[in-house]
Amino acid sequence: MSGASTTQAVSRSVAELDWSARIAGLVGALSLLAAFAAFIVRPGAVVFPAAVFAAVALYGWFTYQAETARSLTFLATASTLVILGVITVYLFVQAVPIARRMGASLLTSSTWDVHANRYGLATMMWGTLITTIIATLVSAPLGVAGAVFISEIAPKSVREAVKPAIELLAGIPSIVYGFIGFVVLNSYMMDLFRLPTTGSLFIVGLVIGVMALPTVISVSEDALNAVPNAMKDGSVALGSTDWQTTKSVSIPAAISGISAAVILGVGRALGETMAATVILANVTTLPEPLYDVFGNTITLTSAIASQYGVAAGRPMQLSALFAAGVVLFIVVLALSIVSQTIERRMQQTLGGEQ
Amino acid sequence: MSESYGDERANIVAETSAVDQLAVIPATFGAIAFVVGWAIVFRWISVTDTLAGIEYATLLSIGHLLAAAVLCAVGIFSTTGIVDTEPDDSTGLFTALAFGAIAFIGVGLTASQTLGTGATVWFPTSLVAAVLVAGVVLGVPEDLGVTLPVAAFELVVGLVVLTDVIGPSWVWSPNGFSASFVGPIAIAAFAMVGSLLCVWAGTNASKGFGSRGRELGAYALISTYAVALLAILALLIIFVVQNGLNQVLKGAQLWPFKLPFVLNGYGLQYDVNGIFPAIVGTVWLVVGAVVFAVPLAVGAAVYLTEYADQGRFTRIVETATNGLWSTPSIVYGLFAFAFLLPRIQNDVTLLTGQLVLGFMLLPLVLITSREALQNVPDEYRDASAALGVTQWQTIRSVVLPAAIPGVLTGIILGIGRIAGETAPILLVLVREPFSASTPSVLGSFHFTATAPFITNDALLGPATALPYQLFAVITAGVGASQEFGWGTALVLLCVVMFFYAIGITTRIYFRKKLRQ
Numbered sequence: 001m002s003g004a005s006t007t008q009a010v011s012r013s014v015a016e017l018d019w020s021a022r023i024a025g026l027v028g029a030l031s032l033l034a035a036f037a038a039f040i041v042r043p044g045a046v047v048f049p050a051a052v053f054a055a056v057a058l059y060g061w062f063t064y065q066a067e068t069a070r071s072l073t074f075l076a077t078a079s080t081l082v083i084l085g086v087i088t089v090y091l092f093v094q095a096v097p098i099a100r101r102m103g104a105s106l107l108t109s110s111t112w113d114v115h116a117n118r119y120g121l122a123t124m125m126w127g128t129l130i131t132t133i134i135a136t137l138v139s140a141p142l143g144v145a146g147a148v149f150i151s152e153i154a155p156k157s158v159r160e161a162v163k164p165a166i167e168l169l170a171g172i173p174s175i176v177y178g179f180i181g182f183v184v185l186n187s188y189m190m191d192l193f194r195l196p197t198t199g200s201l202f203i204v205g206l207v208i209g210v211m212a213l214p215t216v217i218s219v220s221e222d223a224l225n226a227v228p229n230a231m232k233d234g235s236v237a238l239g240s241t242d243w244q245t246t247k248s249v250s251i252p253a254a255i256s257g258i259s260a261a262v263i264l265g266v267g268r269a270l271g272e273t274m275a276a277t278v279i280l281a282n283v284t285t286l287p288e289p290l291y292d293v294f295g296n297t298i299t300l301t302s303a304i305a306s307q308y309g310v311a312a313g314r315p316m317q318l319s320a321l322f323a324a325g326v327v328l329f330i331v332v333l334a335l336s337i338v339s340q341t342i343e344r345r346m347q348q349t350l351g352g353e354q
Numbered sequence: 355m356s357e358s359y360g361d362e363r364a365n366i367v368a369e370t371s372a373v374d375q376l377a378v379i380p381a382t383f384g385a386i387a388f389v390v391g392w393a394i395v396f397r398w399i400s401v402t403d404t405l406a407g408i409e410y411a412t413l414l415s416i417g418h419l420l421a422a423a424v425l426c427a428v429g430i431f432s433t434t435g436i437v438d439t440e441p442d443d444s445t446g447l448f449t450a451l452a453f454g455a456i457a458f459i460g461v462g463l464t465a466s467q468t469l470g471t472g473a474t475v476w477f478p479t480s481l482v483a484a485v486l487v488a489g490v491v492l493g494v495p496e497d498l499g500v501t502l503p504v505a506a507f508e509l510v511v512g513l514v515v516l517t518d519v520i521g522p523s524w525v526w527s528p529n530g531f532s533a534s535f536v537g538p539i540a541i542a543a544f545a546m547v548g549s550l551l552c553v554w555a556g557t558n559a560s561k562g563f564g565s566r567g568r569e570l571g572a573y574a575l576i577s578t579y580a581v582a583l584l585a586i587l588a589l590l591i592i593f594v595v596q597n598g599l600n601q602v603l604k605g606a607q608l609w610p611f612k613l614p615f616v617l618n619g620y621g622l623q624y625d626v627n628g629i630f631p632a633i634v635g636t637v638w639l640v641v642g643a644v645v646f647a648v649p650l651a652v653g654a655a656v657y658l659t660e661y662a663d664q665g666r667f668t669r670i671v672e673t674a675t676n677g678l679w680s681t682p683s684i685v686y687g688l689f690a691f692a693f694l695l696p697r698i699q700n701d702v703t704l705l706t707g708q709l710v711l712g713f714m715l716l717p718l719v720l721i722t723s724r725e726a727l728q729n730v731p732d733e734y735r736d737a738s739a740a741l742g743v744t745q746w747q748t749i750r751s752v753v754l755p756a757a758i759p760g761v762l763t764g765i766i767l768g769i770g771r772i773a774g775e776t777a778p779i780l781l782v783l784v785r786e787p788f789s790a791s792t793p794s795v796l797g798s799f800h801f802t803a804t805a806p807f808i809t810n811d812a813l814l815g816p817a818t819a820l821p822y823q824l825f826a827v828i829t830a831g832v833g834a835s836q837e838f839g840w841g842t843a844l845v846l847l848c849v850v851m852f853f854y855a856i857g858i859t860t861r862i863y864f865r866k867k868l869r870q
Binding site for chain 1: 525527530531532533534535536538539565566568569572573576577579580583584586587590591593594649650651652653654656657658660661662670671672673674675676677678679680681682683684685686687688689691692693697698713716717720744745746747749750767770771773774775776777780781806807821824825827828829836839840843846847850851853854855858859862
């Protein structure tokens with residue numbers, strides 16, 4: 001709804017109320033604002049306005065239940081926007097000092113020098129880029145193939161068992177993957193691939209890719225399933241084999257949903273923290289040469305998780321970690337918006353009469 | 355749709371030819387070599403182990419050569435018309451490109467690594483080879499284009515391994531990479547790539563090429579992969595169970611019931627150190643997050659579905675929710691560290707952990723609740739409205755009860771997700787991960803004369819949690835405590851899988867019910 005009609009709707013609903021309800025609403029809104037402001041400025045005092053708000057809400061519930069319910073649900077909706085807003089503000093504010101100090105070189109410099117108090121994010125961004133690429137190379141093709149298997153190839157009984165199993169596997173906590181990677185894979189790689197140190201970007205990418213795989217499979221499978229049966233049946237009726245139908249009808253029709261799934265997987269891989277933190281040795285230097293995927297470096301997420309402790313006494317280093325958080329946040333938010341746009345387009349294309 | 359057509363087609367194409375009999379050989383070899391390749395990678399067998407007196411490396415290379423010979427024969431039989439097949443005139447662009455890529459990699463590696471030529475030589479050489487292979491495959495009829503390139507690959511691989519050019523003791527350390535590739539890994543990789551090619555070409559040939567052959571080839575390839583994937587993921591879980599079970603059952607007995615690892619704390623007074631404080635901590639974290647997030651999420655979902663006009667406002671909220679949903683967990687941790695921590699005790703507290711996990715739970719529950727509310731048929735609302743019931747009464751007595759299963763499912767799956775999260779609580783929850791005492795939240799409420807009038811030392815004190823404890827095992831350096839880590843991993847896995855299993859089962863149950 002546009003801003004004008006929102007205002008109209010609000011004023012209309014206010015006009016329908018009697019005086020006591022209007023006063024209660026006003027008091028409630030003011031007290032909630034006061035509580036929020038108090039939490040930001042003086043958290044100790046938050047109890048007073050919060051108590052007022054609770055009292056007003058209770059009064060409203062027993063006298064004007066419908067209106068109160070509507071207002072409370074609206075406040076709940078607004079809270080999601082507020083939370084996103086507060087997260088954004090606090091991340092950015094904390095990242096300002098290092099951005100002031102480093103300028104544009106914050107993103108291009110690979111120095112991470114505690115003594116000179118200069119921190120650049122290039123090393124971490126490179127690590128994140130490499131691990132994300134490897135993870136996507138693992139999860140995208142294998143994920144789509146898995147989805148094709150579940151939705152197009154497997155017989156019904158197999159599908160009904162495999163689909164929930166895959167969803168179940170999406171729940172394995174990342175720290176468990178990290179523990180396996182740390183205990184088993186690191187020594188395996190040193191043993192069989194003769195790596196000089198524990199941990200490598202390759203193993204992190206591989207583990208994250210496998211971790212994202214169930215999600216990619218599950219979401220792509222939903223997209224393939226959403227292709228109307230009429231389209232597939234039409235193709236089969238023209239004499240195509242099932243595989244030709246899959247290849248030329250189902251996958252192209254579901255391609256936007258599948259790409260949304262892949263983007264989702266990329267987002268997961270970017271933000272994955274624990275596996276990267278425990279598998280990598282988190283050295284803050286670029287691999288030499290740059291393309292050495294078996295090298296040991298650091299990612300944006302593992303930098304935050306492994307350095308927040310030592311950064312406690314150094315405001316600038318802490319600020320740099322927040323800058324890393326900002327970079328992650330922006331990239332993931334952008335990916336999320338792209339995948340939503342794609343998904344919306346898919347609903348428009350496939351949402352016609354069936 | 356596939357089920358209904360499959361049987362009839364099987365009736366139409368009932369005749370078999372000599373080609374399917376023959377083509378079974380490479381397909382079978384492929385299936386076996388695939389398993390053997392994985393077994394070598396997992397180090398269940400070594401390439402130098404023997405079977406019936408022959409080393410696995412030799413066995414594999416003999417298999418490669420056999421597959422090459424049979425595929426070659428199949429191609430020639432088919433193209434000379436000795437057996438009846440229905441190949442297309444050309445092999446298809448995708449297949450040609452795939453073989454071109456394999457040729458590029460093979461020739462490129464040989465030229466640059468074995469012959470030691472510079473980039474000015476190996477790059478054009480391998481490019482020419484790739485284009486040549488792709489062109490030939492594209493130009494010849496399908497029966498030759500499918501069988502001969504695979505046969506050539508198998509021949510080269512078989513000979514290279516058999517003549518010990520790449521044997522068990524072979525090592526390749528490419529320039530610019532920290533890793534070295536050893537013989538067993540190369541042999542396993544050859545076995546796996548070759549086996550997938552064999553499965554594909556063999557099944558393709560067994561249906562006499564053409565569109566039906568391509569279908570079977572693709573299906574066989576994807577099914578092989580799917581089985582491997584499921585097996586590997588299952589092995590992962592089995593592996594954790596196998597390693598952790600001993601630790602979890604240490605000192606356990608049925609009567610009187612004792613499960614010390616799960617029910618003890620961590621300290622000198624215990625004969626078996628346990629993780630009970632972490633379990634209780636995780637429970638309180640989840641309870642707090644649910645109390646904080648679920649009312650907000652369900653309220654917002656009700657507003658968005660029932661009250662708000664579908665337009666810009668709902669779209670903005672949706673975008674924000676999806677943004678929150680995909681925000682990396684460590685960013686939540688940073689946010690809590692910067693925003694919540696200084697405002698609540700200025701120290702790590704259980705309450706901060708609960709709030710930050712609540713922030714994470716909010717979008718998860720909001721999205722699923724919204725879906726559940728949207729799935730309530732409009733007839734319900736219309737019927738209620740037709741009886742003169744107000745909108746709020748309708749929501750309370752008709753819409754919400756109908757949506758409860760979906761909302762519950764969302765909450766359960768969300769709990770599963772946040773219970774296993776480490777990153778958000780990393781910065782704000784824990785002072786001593788291996789704790790002897792459990793936080794007693796219910797018993798710690800105290801009333802005071804000054805603001806905020808009610809305090810709770812347990813809520814406002816540090817706690818520990820299962821995923822954090824596992825992280826602490828790793829950072830503390832393993833060794834003696836590795837067993838402890840496996841045990842923790844198993845318990846954590848059980849807790850999370852339990853929630854997921856319940857969530858998924860209820861969802862399947864209610865979806866089935868809806869469809870009836």
